[in-house]
């Protein structure tokens with residue numbers, strides 16, 4: 515059986531599945547139940563200074579797909595609204611009772627050295643394994659100069675990280691905001707400040723939807739709404755890209771990464787790990803489906819690793835990173851043609867319409883006076899659109915027809931005015 519034990523930034527856990535800082539990790543009652551269900555670690559709901567913040571009701575909005583699955587969740591919740599002393603007492607107790615699990619404490623206090631200097635020893639005293647700096651919350655706290663207001667300014671990220679490294683022995687994980695044009699800026703700043711690791715992503719600034727009766731953004735709070743933080747399966751592609759950028763860029767490569775964003779199944783987690791994540795964090799899936807989702811994650815990941823012959827997570831971590839490249843290095847000679855499996859086709863015509871209206875008019879719709887869908891190879895540019903539009907799984911597949919052609923890319927293509935000319939030696 516594959517060994518899922520994880521050491522992340524020096525913090526040990528029996529598996530890489532941690533609950534992200536959010537309502538599932540808000541209190542001892544939740545965290546104990548999560549550990550009983552099998553979670554390898556938690557990042558405690560962000561602590562702040564007393565007096566605690568005050569939350570509003572109507573805090574969440576959601577985007578459902580046609581089967582009422584939550585694809586995206588949006589929240590306007592703030593950090594913990596419980597007194598600091600209560601949280602610290604519970605953290606100490608939980609760490610004492612669950613020594614083998616990772617217990618990281620998320621923190622957000624004003625951007626002043628004294629505020630950090632004051633809270634860090636209190637957290638250290640609980641025996642917690644590490645801290646995560648919440649530089650990501652995009653609503654409410656950012657208006658008070660914290661959260662994303664810090665995370666969006668690399669100089670602040672570096673400065674606060676450095677304070678934390680100076681005033682605590684605990685490992686420091688910097689949680690990055692995706693509300694920025696280039697994730698490498700704050701990631702580099704975290705590294706320069708001495709961070710032991712980064713975690714990403716926090717939530718994405720968003721308006722979930724507009725209630726057209728009330729004429730206000732959802733979630734509506736007594737007739738008004740505000741932008742909130744977006745998460746859940748819909749944000750996974752954004753998170754994967756940001757994780758990959760950090761994992762593949764020369765000066766950030768090798769920084770431990772805790773991958774967060776839309777992780778719902780073991781496969782999502784495996785994708786983050788393949789792109790370089792050393793642990794993964796989950797929020798929305800636990801909020802919608804409960805703590806037991808971790809069972810499928812643990813079993814699924816271990817079974818897949820067994821099937822593939824991977825013994826530990828070190829064997830998987832980062833395997834996909836060398837295959838993430840810039841567009842200009844993609845094989846321009848790689849040619850695909852769509853293939854329709856006539857036995858599976860239900861003759862709905864979606865592929866024809868997609869290709870006819872917006873692609874390359876490469877799918878016929880009738881033969882001998884009957885509905886019949888077939889690809890005309892000369893017109894097909896292998897774009898994948900028909901395969902994506904087809905409602906029947908594996909009815910349309912893409913076949914490579916260029917295996918005999920050599921690799922070539924844009925950097926030397928004759929149409930590229932900036933192309934590299936081959937040297938005499940080449």
Ligand SMILES: Cc1cc2nc3c(=O)[nH]c(=O)nc-3n(C[C@H](O)[C@H](O)[C@H](O)COP(=O)(O)O)c2cc1C
Pocket residue numbers: 534535536537559560587588589591592593594620648650651689715716717743744745746747749774775776777795796797798799
């Ligand atoms: C209701 C809610 C509250 C959250 N509160 C916090 C928080 O206090 N601190 C923090 O760092 N992130 C917070 N987050 C962000 C999550 O930790 C996580 O980064 C984000 O939800 C993406 O993961 P997911 O797609 O698995 O939900 C919150 C998310 C939600 C949905």
Ligand code: SF4
Pocket residue numbers: 851852868869873874875876877889893894895896897898899900901
């Ligand atoms: S792959 Fe693109 S071009 Fe080819 S048939 Fe499908 S939609 Fe048309």
Ligand code: SF4
Pocket residue numbers: 854858859860861862863864865866887903904905906909910
């Ligand atoms: S979309 Fe799929 S099922 Fe529908 S006609 Fe095309 S190949 Fe057949």
